[in-house]
Structure formats: C-alpha cells, structure tokens
Amino acid sequence: MINNALLKVLAHLQSRMADDSDRGATMVEYGLLVGVVVIIIAGGAVTFGNTISTWFSTVAGEITGFGSP
Numbered sequence: 001m002i003n004n005a006l007l008k009v010l011a012h013l014q015s016r017m018a019d020d021s022d023r024g025a026t027m028v029e030y031g032l033l034v035g036v037v038v039i040i041i042a043g044g045a046v047t048f049g050n051t052i053s054t055w056f057s058t059v060a061g062e063i064t065g066f067g068s069p
Helices: 002-065
Strands: none
Touching: none
C-alpha cells in the first residue's frame, strides 16, 4: 500500500520534471526567435530609415502645399 503510493508520487514528480525541462527548452527557443525578429527589424530600420523619412517629408510637403494656389 505505501509502496504503491510512493511509486505514484515518484512517477508524478518524474513527469513534472520532464515537463519543466521541455518548458525551459521552449522558452529558450522563443527567446532566440524574438532575438532574430528584433535584429531583422533593427536592420530594416537602419537600412530604410532615411528613405522612409525622406518619403514622409515629401508627402508632408505635398499635403501642406495642396491648398495653395
């Protein structure tokens, strides 16, 4: 009776420990994925930042001058 209960507790603890190690690995994978996305966004901002800024300035100038004769 006690052996059976002890085996159940040990089996439960082993299954929880296995779940925790998978959870840690998943968290590391998500962390790496977020890091890659941040690098891509930062690279795009550096590469296209001046182009986008110039484009918005041009559009703002056109809108400002739209009502002028």
